[in-house]
Amino acid sequence: MFMFNLKPYRLMKLRFPNKLNPRLIIALAVLLAAFIIHSCKKDNSSRQQPEVLNLAMVNLAKQWYNATYPAAKANHTKLATESIGGSGPNAWNQTFVPYWDKANTYTIDSLAYIELPALKRGDMAMSFQNVNPASFNFSKSQSLTSLIIVNKNGNFYMYAMTILADSSYLNGNYNKLANNTYRHKDQNFSGNVYYHRMDGSFVNGWRFQNGLVTGVITLAAPGTPTGPVTQGANKPVVNVAEIQDCQTTTTTTYWEQCSYYIDDVNDENPFDCFDYTTEASYTTCSTVPVGSTGGGSSSNPTPPNPCTTPPADSSTTPVQALRFRVRVADPNPPGNPQPPGGIVDQTNQIGTSECTNNDPPSDTTKLTPCGLLKHIDSVMQNAQVASANNQIFNEIGTQHEYGIDVYFASFPPNGSYIISAPITNSNTTSVTTNFSWVTGNHTIDISHDHPQGDGPSPADVFSLFLNSLNTNLQNAGAAQLNYYENNGMITTVTKLDTYIITGANYDTLRSKYIQYKADTAAFNTNYRNLVDNNSGAYDKALLEIFGNSINIYESFNNKPPYSLYQLVNNLITKANCP
Amino acid sequence: MKSLITSIIGTLISVQAMSQVAAKSDVVNVILPHGTSVIEKGNIERTVHTNFKRTSIPFDKENYFQSDGLIISFWDDKVNPEFNRKLDDIQPGILAVLKYNHDQVNFSKIITVNGMRFLIYEYEKDNEVDLRFQSEFDKNNRDVLGVIQFKKPNEERGQQYLQQLLQNMYHKD
Numbered sequence: 001m002f003m004f005n006l007k008p009y010r011l012m013k014l015r016f017p018n019k020l021n022p023r024l025i026i027a028l029a030v031l032l033a034a035f036i037i038h039s040c041k042k043d044n045s046s047r048q049q050p051e052v053l054n055l056a057m058v059n060l061a062k063q064w065y066n067a068t069y070p071a072a073k074a075n076h077t078k079l080a081t082e083s084i085g086g087s088g089p090n091a092w093n094q095t096f097v098p099y100w101d102k103a104n105t106y107t108i109d110s111l112a113y114i115e116l117p118a119l120k121r122g123d124m125a126m127s128f129q130n131v132n133p134a135s136f137n138f139s140k141s142q143s144l145t146s147l148i149i150v151n152k153n154g155n156f157y158m159y160a161m162t163i164l165a166d167s168s169y170l171n172g173n174y175n176k177l178a179n180n181t182y183r184h185k186d187q188n189f190s191g192n193v194y195y196h197r198m199d200g201s202f203v204n205g206w207r208f209q210n211g212l213v214t215g216v217i218t219l220a221a222p223g224t225p226t227g228p229v230t231q232g233a234n235k236p237v238v239n240v241a242e243i244q245d246c247q248t249t250t251t252t253t254y255w256e257q258c259s260y261y262i263d264d265v266n267d268e269n270p271f272d273c274f275d276y277t278t279e280a281s282y283t284t285c286s287t288v289p290v291g292s293t294g295g296g297s298s299s300n301p302t303p304p305n306p307c308t309t310p311p312a313d314s315s316t317t318p319v320q321a322l323r324f325r326v327r328v329a330d331p332n333p334p335g336n337p338q339p340p341g342g343i344v345d346q347t348n349q350i351g352t353s354e355c356t357n358n359d360p361p362s363d364t365t366k367l368t369p370c371g372l373l374k375h376i377d378s379v380m381q382n383a384q385v386a387s388a389n390n391q392i393f394n395e396i397g398t399q400h401e402y403g404i405d406v407y408f409a410s411f412p413p414n415g416s417y418i419i420s421a422p423i424t425n426s427n428t429t430s431v432t433t434n435f436s437w438v439t440g441n442h443t444i445d446i447s448h449d450h451p452q453g454d455g456p457s458p459a460d461v462f463s464l465f466l467n468s469l470n471t472n473l474q475n476a477g478a479a480q481l482n483y484y485e486n487n488g489m490i491t492t493v494t495k496l497d498t499y500i501i502t503g504a505n506y507d508t509l510r511s512k513y514i515q516y517k518a519d520t521a522a523f524n525t526n527y528r529n530l531v532d533n534n535s536g537a538y539d540k541a542l543l544e545i546f547g548n549s550i551n552i553y554e555s556f557n558n559k560p561p562y563s564l565y566q567l568v569n570n571l572i573t574k575a576n577c578p
Numbered sequence: 579m580k581s582l583i584t585s586i587i588g589t590l591i592s593v594q595a596m597s598q599v600a601a602k603s604d605v606v607n608v609i610l611p612h613g614t615s616v617i618e619k620g621n622i623e624r625t626v627h628t629n630f631k632r633t634s635i636p637f638d639k640e641n642y643f644q645s646d647g648l649i650i651s652f653w654d655d656k657v658n659p660e661f662n663r664k665l666d667d668i669q670p671g672i673l674a675v676l677k678y679n680h681d682q683v684n685f686s687k688i689i690t691v692n693g694m695r696f697l698i699y700e701y702e703k704d705n706e707v708d709l710r711f712q713s714e715f716d717k718n719n720r721d722v723l724g725v726i727q728f729k730k731p732n733e734e735r736g737q738q739y740l741q742q743l744l745q746n747m748y749h750k751d
Contacts, residue, residue: 429678452674453667496667521680528679529634535655535712535721536668538675556660571658 054105057112061149062100064156069093069198091255092160093198095124098147106183108342111350112151115182118160120145122273123256126164126194130252133275138256142170142191144177148343150350157348158198164251165191182342187211192251192284195343206341207284213340220248220281246285253278346383366486369504369551369564370577375487376500376553377560379417385445386559388419392449392493393558400424403433403448407441411480417444428452430459437473437480444484447491455538456492456499458527461550462516464490464501465509493558499539500553500562508549543567602640605654605713605722606694606749610643611742614650617642625649626727634708635725647732648739652711652724662715665697676701691744698740705730709740716749 096118104115125141143164150157163180169190170176179186189211195203205217226248254277258270343351367375379385388404395402405420418441425431428451435443446463450456467473473484485506492499503509516523530541539552544567553562564575599610617625622642626633626649635642639653665688676683676699684707686699695714700707707730712723728736 429674450671450674452670454671454674454678457675457678494671496663524679525632525634528675528681529636531675532634532672532710532725533636533723535657535715535723536663536672537657537661538671571656572661573658574660 052105053103054112054114057105057151058100058103058114061103061114061151061156062098065098065149065158068156068158091124092196092200093158095120095122095255096145096147096160096198097121098149104181109351113182114149114151116147116149118145118147121260122258122270123254125254126162127252127254128164128249130250130277130279133254133277136254136275138254140174141254142167142174142177144180146181148182148195150343150348152348152350157345157350159203159343159345160196160198161343162194162196163191164194165189185211185341192217192282193341194282195345197345202280202282204344205282205284207286208341215284215286217282217284220283226250226281246283248281248283250279250281253280346381346386366482369566370575372486372502372551373553373562373564373577376489376502376562379445379489380500380555380560380562382415382417384417384419385447388445388447389491389493389498389558391422392447392491393498395422395424396449396451396493396495398424399428399451400426401428401431401449401451403431403446405433405435405441405443406445406447407436407443409440409442411442411476411483413442413444413483435463435467435470437470437476437484442480442484443467444487445489445491447493449493451494453494453496454531455494455497456490456501456542456552458516458523458542458545460490460492461501461503461509461542461546462513464488464503464550465506465513468503468506496556498555498558498562501542502551502553503549504551505549508547512546512549537572539565540567540572543572599643601643601652603652603654603722604750605716605720606747608743608748609746611645611739611746614643614645617644617649622651630706630727630729631704632706633727635727641724645739646735647728648736649727650724650739650743652722654720654722656718656720657715659719662719665695665712665714668712669697669699672697672699689744692748694744694747694749696744698744700733700737702730707733707736709736711740711744716751722747 097120099117099119102117106113106115123138124145125136125138126143127136127141143162145160145162148159148161150159161182163177165177165180169186169188176186180189185208187210190209192205192207194205194217197203202219206213207215207217254275256273256275258273260270345351380389385406388406392402392404402422402424404422406417407420408414408417420434423431423433431448433443433446433448435446437443446467448460467488468481468485473481485503488503490501492501527541527545530544531538534540539554542550542552543565552565554565555562564577565572566575567573599614599616601608601610619637619640619642622635623637625642625644626635629649633649635649635651636653639651641650641652643650669686669688673683673686681701681703684700684702686697688695688697690696696711698709698711700709702708707728709726709728710724713721715721726736726740
């Protein structure tokens with residue numbers, strides 16, 4: 001029975017092989033491949049945030065937007081005209097209007113993001129080329145701006161994301177720009193991505209090559225020459241593990257301002273358009289391991305820490321011309337849930353979860369000079385502190401000494417800082433700020449400029465000591481006094497350097513101060529002689545006077561990273577901090 | 579007769595050579611102006627304090643000289659590359675420190691002598707004058723700098739001496 005039953009089965013199998021087996025195999029293979037691909041897609045998408053539109057969030061954002069930017073909300077009741085654009089800080093929010101119907105929502109770092117194409121009233125495009133704005137062809141611009149709205153704790157923050165693609169990526173196909181969104185970049189995308197607030201202030205930016213982030217873009221410090229700079233190489237520091245390749249370029253933004261009739265609901269009929277340009281210098285840096293430089297094959301450079309808040313605004317140069325154009329980005333292609341190259345806004349603490357925070361805010365123990373360097377770099381990356389130093393830097397041109405107090409609100413500090421308004425005595429060699437140690441205002445740093453370029457003076461060092469004698473601080477208890485003595489800073493900003501001095505031994509500072517008060521003229525003359533006898537080395541002069549009772553940290557571009565400098569074999573030498 | 583003349587000339591040359599005061603520097607070759615004599619390093623502090631109420635001359639350098647009321651010192655300096663600055667960037671800060679110290683600055687300028695750039699500046703206090711010079715850092719991050727100290731009545735002679743000194747100073751490269 002068993003054998004008999006097998007026989008017809010065999011016969012059946014033998015009846016069809018010549019005709020069906022190849023087709024069957026192909027069909028099965030196709031089905032299998034489709035299954036595998038589908039399974040992979042499902043698996044991939046299951047790791048992404050759901051692509052379901054969060055309509056409630058979009059409606060809330062729309063309400064916020066209409067309340068925040070009433071000028072941009074169309075009011076079509078009268079036949080009149082309104083001018084859109086202009087060179088002022090409203091240029092961005094007046095030029096770009098969210099295309100709400102094309103909103104895309106997702107969640108990153110537990111924050112709700114809304115990505116919207118930007119409808120443009122007038123036009124705007126960024127470019128590496130600087131041409132007459134009258135001849136600039138917006139339809140062949142290599143940039144595309146979209147809008148990103150982030151909801152954090154119920155508050156909305158809006159950014160303009162401008163993708164400026166390389167010609168090599170576009171290869172003449174300008175529609176490729178729209179393939180790239182906040183979360184997705186084409187595999188062969190090469191170009192820059194800039195984030196601006198709607199007041200036009202720069203937030204951060206990224207350099208992409210072949211779809212990967214390879215560099216960090218910051219606004220160049222005023223006066224930075226364009227061109228390549230390699231930092232870290234060829235310095236007399238042993239064990240340099242990596243170098244930073246930086247390139248500063250000037251980017252031109254072309255603007256077109258138009259007038260529209262108020263009843264032109266969709267801004268379809270612009271008139272009286274004129275074009276102008278603004279320029280900004282950006283520095284793009286990537287960190288390259290030392291072994292990978294010097295030609296030949298090299299690994300992809302890794303971007304340096306983006307957790308900085310760059311300074312000043314771009315200059316504006318209005319130029320007359322005529323033209324207009326509108327283009328819409330489609331931000332819909334699915335993307336990665338944690339995209340590289342996103343917004344890093346220190347001011348609003350958005351996208352900063354991966355910023356390294358070396359700040360030991362409640363640490364009252366004494367750090368080594370190298371340990372303190374990490375703390376200083378962390379503090380100097382804080383948006384408020386960076387803003388203070390930038391404001392001070394920008395006052396150098398006045399040839400007046402300005403000062404800003406940097407303070408935290410309550411002890412122990414939580415990493416947030418507040419800054420005072422700039423203060424000046426309207427002279428070139430001194431400024432009096434308002435150190436205090438009360439709830440709401442614990443001064444931890446005094447940033448001030450030396451407009452003529454001289455480095456920190458003995459009086460600067462002694463202000464550290466004198467402020468430690470503040471009655472409130474003395475009465476605040478050992479923990480707070482220790483915190484001040486271990487972390488208190490005096491920042492001196494000059495055209496070429498920024499110096500930060502901390503106290504390392506307040507007992508020595510006290511004895512030095514007694515000498516200083518006993519014969520201030522002689523003390524200062526000794527400092528002058530040391531400066532003059534050492535080719536204008538202020539740091540060396542101070543270290544010869546104060547020895548190890550102070551630490552001196554310096555940056556040559558007015559922002560982190562700082563370096564610890566010490567006196568080694570009579571030479572001011574960068575310490576090799578791990 | 580001929581051999582006598584030759585002998586006299588030879589003697590004069592050797593006397594002249596013996597009177598040439600040697601200066602130590604890895605950065606420059608220098609011929610010191612006539613009338614310059616060496617102050618031994620061990621004597622410099624006493625010499626200065628005997629003649630002046632205060633001084634800016636460092637006592638740990640190699641070259642100390644005097645010439646008719648002038649005390650002269652100069653020395654080499656070296657910095658790490660990140661501190662290799664142009665004199666134009668150094669000058670304002672130097673002047674700011676002088677101002678901060680309430681020194682009376684008589685002049686400050688950058689000059690070029692024998693292809694070398696120098697910052698020269700003069701300040702005084704209590705009728706005592708410091709006339710300083712500092713060369714541009716070279717490609718090896720080295721410079722030469724110095725000071726001539728004198729009393730106010732010797733100011734013209736001091737400035738002439740500096741002019742001669744710099745005119746006889748040549749970079750070694």
